[in-house]
Amino acid sequence: MAIQPIRLFGDPVLRQRADEVVDFDKELRRLVEDLTDTMLDAPGAGLAAPQIGVGLRVFTWHVDGVVGHLVNPVLDLSEETQDGNEGCLSIPGLSIDCRRALSLVAKGFDMHGEPVVIEGSELLARAIQHETDHLDGVLFVDRLDAANRKLAMKAIRESEWFGLEQPTVKVSPHDTFGLGL
Numbered sequence: 001m002a003i004q005p006i007r008l009f010g011d012p013v014l015r016q017r018a019d020e021v022v023d024f025d026k027e028l029r030r031l032v033e034d035l036t037d038t039m040l041d042a043p044g045a046g047l048a049a050p051q052i053g054v055g056l057r058v059f060t061w062h063v064d065g066v067v068g069h070l071v072n073p074v075l076d077l078s079e080e081t082q083d084g085n086e087g088c089l090s091i092p093g094l095s096i097d098c099r100r101a102l103s104l105v106a107k108g109f110d111m112h113g114e115p116v117v118i119e120g121s122e123l124l125a126r127a128i129q130h131e132t133d134h135l136d137g138v139l140f141v142d143r144l145d146a147a148n149r150k151l152a153m154k155a156i157r158e159s160e161w162f163g164l165e166q167p168t169v170k171v172s173p174h175d176t177f178g179l180g181l
Contacts (some may be wrong), residue, residue, distance in 0.1 A: 002034055003034075003037050003038050003041045003064050004034050004036060004038045004052040004053075004152065005053075005067075005089060005090050006042065006047070006052060007050070007051055007053055007090055008039065008051065008090055008091070008092070008157055008161055008162075009027065009088075009090055009091045009139065010162070010163070011053075011143075011156035013053055013055065013089075013091055013136070014050055014051070014137065014139060015137045016050065016055060017136050017137050018048075018049060018050050018054075018055045018056050018057045018058075018134075018135040018137075019055055019056055019057065020056075020057055020072050021056050021057055021058060021071045021072055021109075022025070023073075024066075024109070024111065024112055025026075028056075028058070028111050029111045029112075031049060031054060031056065031058060032058060032111045034052065034132065035047050035048075035049060035052065035058065035059065035060040035069065036060045036067060036069070038052060038136035039060050039061075039062055039089075040067070041109040042060060043062070043090050044062070044105045044111075044134070045061060045062055045063055045123070045127045045129040045130075046059060046060060046061040046063075046090045046127040046130060047050070047059060047060050047063070047089060047115050047131070048126075048131045048132075048134030048135055049135075050106050050134050050135065050137075050143075051054045051089060051090050051134060055083070057071065057072045057134070057135045058070070058071050058072075058135075059060075059073070059131035059135065060131075060132065061124070061128065061131060063124045063127050064123065064124070067111065068109075068118070069111060070106060070108040070109075070116060070118065070128070070131075071106045071108050071109040071110065071111060072109055072130070072140045073075065073106050073107070073108040073131075073132050073135070074106070074107045074108060075104050075105070075106050075128065075129065075132055076104060076105040076107075077101035077103075077104050077129070077176065078102050078104060078108075078125075079105040080101070080102040080103070081099050081100065081102055082099070082100055082101070082122065082125075082126070083097050083098070083099050083102055084097065084098065084100070084122075084123075084126060085091045085097060085098075086098040086100075086126065086140050087140075088130070088140055089153075090134075090139070091139070091140075091141065091156060092159070092161055093155075093159055093161075094141075094152060094155050094156060095146065096141075096144065096148055096151070096152055096158070098143055098144060098148075099143065100125065100129050100130075100141050100143075101125060101129060101136045102121055102122065102125060103120065103122075103123075103125050104119070104120060104125045104128060105117065105118070105119050106119075106120070106128050106132075129159050137151075141153065141156075143179070
């Protein structure tokens, strides 16, 4: 139940594959609350645990007024695609067209360990794909075509925040995960 610092492009945690959640306990519920609070404060359409320095396969989303979360997601993507504007809380100020599947079925668990199936299209599908990518160490700029990726990287290098020291987390309530945060 606290707003956490969001890790920025260049932080190594954003490039690491997050671990599967095995304990559906109070620490996981606190992590989901922290993700939700941080995402809503930012504000953003989604936030993955690695973006606050926690290497677990958990993310939240806020799309069309609905807030949700998913643990250990597995996605079944449509073959039909969509192009749309996409941004990232870990890459502030950058928004650029990115191709994603138009719809998906996402399977996983809620914070209590109950199975969840989410069917979504358009913005919800985009947000879930974006956040699942974070869990695999993939950023949306990695999915851009060569020309747009070059533009994005130039914008990142020229941004005010690029190269600044990453936020430090004092004592994380999630250190019970053994991540040394």
